[in-house]
Amino acid sequence: MNNLPDPYGHFDIFGGRYAAETLMPALLELEVAYGKAKKDKSFAKEFDWYRREYAGRPTPLYFARRMTKALGGAKIYLKREDLNHTGSHKINNTLGQALLARRMGKKKVIAETGAGQHGVATATVAALFGMECKIFMGEEDIRRQEPNVFRMKILGAEVVPVKSGTATLKDAMNEAMRYWVGSVRDTFYIIGTTAGPHPYPVMVRNFQSVIGLEIKKQIHKTEGRNPDMLVACVGGGSNAMGTFYAFRNEKKVAMLGVEAAGLGMNTKEHSASISGGKVGVLHGNKTYLLQDEHGQVRDAYSIAAGLDYPGVGPEHSYFAKTGRATYVTVTDKEAIEAFSFLSKQEGIIPALESSHAIAYAMKIAPAMKKNKIIVICLSGRGDKDAQTIIETM
Amino acid sequence: MGRIGLKFESLRARNEKALIVYLTAGDPSLDATKKLILGLENSGVDILEIGVPFSDPTADGPVIQAASQRALKTGTTLHGVLNLVADIRRVSEIPIVLFGYFNPIFAYGVDQFAKTAKQAGVDGVLVVDLPPEEASELRIHTDAAGLDFIALVAPTTGKGRLKTILKSATGFLYYISITGVTGTAAPKAADIAREVGNIRKLTGMPIAVGFGISTAAQAQEIGGIADGIVIGSAVVKLIDENRDSDDLKEIVCEYINKIKKSLG
Numbered sequence: 001m002n003n004l005p006d007p008y009g010h011f012d013i014f015g016g017r018y019a020a021e022t023l024m025p026a027l028l029e030l031e032v033a034y035g036k037a038k039k040d041k042s043f044a045k046e047f048d049w050y051r052r053e054y055a056g057r058p059t060p061l062y063f064a065r066r067m068t069k070a071l072g073g074a075k076i077y078l079k080r081e082d083l084n085h086t087g088s089h090k091i092n093n094t095l096g097q098a099l100l101a102r103r104m105g106k107k108k109v110i111a112e113t114g115a116g117q118h119g120v121a122t123a124t125v126a127a128l129f130g131m132e133c134k135i136f137m138g139e140e141d142i143r144r145q146e147p148n149v150f151r152m153k154i155l156g157a158e159v160v161p162v163k164s165g166t167a168t169l170k171d172a173m174n175e176a177m178r179y180w181v182g183s184v185r186d187t188f189y190i191i192g193t194t195a196g197p198h199p200y201p202v203m204v205r206n207f208q209s210v211i212g213l214e215i216k217k218q219i220h221k222t223e224g225r226n227p228d229m230l231v232a233c234v235g236g237g238s239n240a241m242g243t244f245y246a247f248r249n250e251k252k253v254a255m256l257g258v259e260a261a262g263l264g265m266n267t268k269e270h271s272a273s274i275s276g277g278k279v280g281v282l283h284g285n286k287t288y289l290l291q292d293e294h295g296q297v298r299d300a301y302s303i304a305a306g307l308d309y310p311g312v313g314p315e316h317s318y319f320a321k322t323g324r325a326t327y328v329t330v331t332d333k334e335a336i337e338a339f340s341f342l343s344k345q346e347g348i349i350p351a352l353e354s355s356h357a358i359a360y361a362m363k364i365a366p367a368m369k370k371n372k373i374i375v376i377c378l379s380g381r382g383d384k385d386a387q388t389i390i391e392t393m
Numbered sequence: 394m395g396r397i398g399l400k401f402e403s404l405r406a407r408n409e410k411a412l413i414v415y416l417t418a419g420d421p422s423l424d425a426t427k428k429l430i431l432g433l434e435n436s437g438v439d440i441l442e443i444g445v446p447f448s449d450p451t452a453d454g455p456v457i458q459a460a461s462q463r464a465l466k467t468g469t470t471l472h473g474v475l476n477l478v479a480d481i482r483r484v485s486e487i488p489i490v491l492f493g494y495f496n497p498i499f500a501y502g503v504d505q506f507a508k509t510a511k512q513a514g515v516d517g518v519l520v521v522d523l524p525p526e527e528a529s530e531l532r533i534h535t536d537a538a539g540l541d542f543i544a545l546v547a548p549t550t551g552k553g554r555l556k557t558i559l560k561s562a563t564g565f566l567y568y569i570s571i572t573g574v575t576g577t578a579a580p581k582a583a584d585i586a587r588e589v590g591n592i593r594k595l596t597g598m599p600i601a602v603g604f605g606i607s608t609a610a611q612a613q614e615i616g617g618i619a620d621g622i623v624i625g626s627a628v629v630k631l632i633d634e635n636r637d638s639d640d641l642k643e644i645v646c647e648y649i650n651k652i653k654k655s656l657g
Contacts, residue, residue, distance in 0.1 A: 008526055018495060018522045020452040022547035022572060025554060164458065170449065177451040182573035184549060281496045281522065282449060294470045295500025296448040 002249070004318070009198020009285075012321065015314035017197040019284045023177075026184045031199045033104050038206070043099065050095050054128070055085045057092075057210065061218035061375070066345045074368035076361060077227070078348070078378045079215055081239060088351065088380030089211060089239045090121035094190055096207035098125035101188035108132045108187040112176040114141055114169030114235070115306035115353060116148025117380050118192030123157035125190075133157040136176040138167035141305045147384050166299040169235075169309045173283055193236025194313030197284025201313050208242025215375055216246050223373060229254040232377035233356040234327065235271065235307035237316045239379035244325060254326070257316060258360045260302035261329035271300035273312040274320045274327040287314045303332040303388060304352035306380075334359040336392055339382060351380035352388060396488040396516045397541050397564045400439055401599040401620060410656045411565075411621030412612075413601055414649060415442040415492060417460035417629055419469025421636045423477050428642055429632070434487045436646040437653035442519070442623065445474050445493030452494075452521045454577040456626040460633065471497045471506070475513045482514030490517040490543055490564075498531065507534035517541030517564045525558055532561070541565075548572045548588060556595065565599040566592065568619065570606065576626025580605045582614045589618050609655035616656040624652060 037043040051057040064076045081089035113119030119135040126133035165171035180189045191200045232240035234257040247253040262270035273288045280289035290298040290310035300310040319325035338359035446464035541564030570580035603623025
């Protein structure tokens with residue numbers, strides 16, 4: 001588990017670099033540049049400085065007293081990634097990749113976005129470092145995540161609407177990859193999750209691993225021990241991998257990844273790639289994938305735009321296959337209830353994506369002993385979801 | 394030597410260049426694709442590239458994306474495409490390359506795919522998202538079946554990497570003429586001449602150039618540089634524009650005739 005991925009980016013049968021030849025040299029160049037930066041203490045120092053002074057890390061690990069009391073079981077802590085600058089964990093990764101882009105002399109960046117959180121975090125670092133920025137976003141997501149579209153534009157980014165397919169995250173990533181094929185010589189593609197071709201899954205994981213490292217330190221300070229369980233939502237899986245990774249060798253810490261069951265796992269309207277998919281290849285890596293029997297990728301569905309993706313990061317597939325992490329599902333309806341519950345109990349409005357993790361914790365916490373500890377990654381704030389919630393009422 | 398190798402040999406002996414044409418199978422229907430293919434062979438097409446439609450063609454421009462979507466809507470599957478090839482083989486010896494993405498092949502089963510493709514009469518496969526680093530899981534089977542594995546070389550491919558690609562390439566080498574997805578820019582002959590010249594220093598394998606060639610003038614110019622040219626998006630567009638015409642086959646064949654003549 002510690003030696004993965006192999007030099008070609010494989011996590012056992014998952015991962016790899018299934019990319020068009022035009023992109024291969026850029027991926028190899030990125031791998032070398034990232035390898036050098038990883039060993040360079042000045043990169044770590046710079047990254048750390050921006051995380052602290054600009055993004056506001058470390059984020060609090062908050063004991064949710066009222067939520068714990070209301071559920072009557074395990075103690076619940078929330079890792080407040082929603083309190084990062086830009087409102088989600090996405091800035092952890094975009095700062096890392098933008099610093100790397102700057103080292104590589106790239107002045108243009110592109111990104112795909114679903115909920116718009118990664119788009120906003122990319123537009124933000126592009127503004128910070130004076131880079132030209134294009135964000136690819138599905139038209140359906142542009143509609144349901146309008147506040148984030150405005151934020152990206154205010155930050156100086158160009159938002160490119162994507163009409164193909166279901167006009168959601170998968171299609172945005174297709175279009176970003178196509179654009180990158182044509183602009184690869186001077187453009188850096190900031191992928192927002194632990195997916196894509198190698199080295200993205202490992203690079204994004206490492207940039208996000210600060211979440212779990214902080215949790216470990218913080219929980220040891222308040223409770224003097226590791227948590228019993230980590231819960232995080234999984235779309236592509238970057239906040240979950242960031243939460244899990246520091247604990248991967250701590251066998252007693254259970255890890256739960258919560259996928260979006262949408263309208264239900266007995267329908268086709270969900271985004272649960274691990275729980276409802278089979279192994280396939282999309283966007284440069286081999287992983288669990290929602291697809292038909294002929295290998296055509298199915299359209300994912302979730303009320304949470306950031307989970308609305310038919311694939312999942314390859315390392316999650318590996319964790320699922322080896323049993324290191326368990327993957328469960330939560331429906332739209334349950335996520336909306338959790339959204340409302342946390343807002344009223346704790347005065348914290350969670351993103352609809354993070355609400356999936358909250359919802360699962362609500363299911364299992366009551367049956368757990370009071371001395372057990374659950375840490376939920378609250379990956380983003382929910383202001384952006386006001387429109388979606390109003391539509392459901 | 395397979396049909397592809399023999400075709401390039403006989404063309405070389407006559408000092409001719411290969412005209413390679415791409416079609417998306419199942420657009421507008423598998424039946425129409427079959428009729429078009431048989432017509433194309435008579436219009437002087439040397440090698441066929443049959444596109445296996447995929448839901449997420451990330452290396453293709455808008456024209457082939459749309460064609461893939463249409464083909465999928467009419468229910469085209471890899472299984473159906475292999476049947477189409479077997480059907481064509483009953484009446485034609487034209488070399489056939491299947492062009493597509495890895496996931497439909499992976500879902501079909503790599504072992505089964507190689508066997509069935511060979512049996513159907515496929516000569517080579519070109520899998521856009523399967524670079525040499527990942528190709529072995531398919532090549533174990535396609536090499537064993539005697540199918541050519543057509544390698545892509547891009548304008549961004551450096552010399553070191555080119556050598557690696559050449560080590561395992563079979564059939565012919567496909568040089569991507571633009572830094573971009575299919576059919577989205579016009580190729581620049583001077584750049585291509587330089588790059589193809591560099592490749593020639595390292596291999597005697599036939600080199601075909603594609604991605605962006607659409608006019609007779611371009612075909613002539615690039616045909617003067619390479620051993621063959623590939624026309625894809627331009628044909629697919631023509632098929633779409635005339636999909637409801639009774640003269641669809643004639644219109645496409647007339648266009649291909651013009652290209653063929655310009656190749657000399």
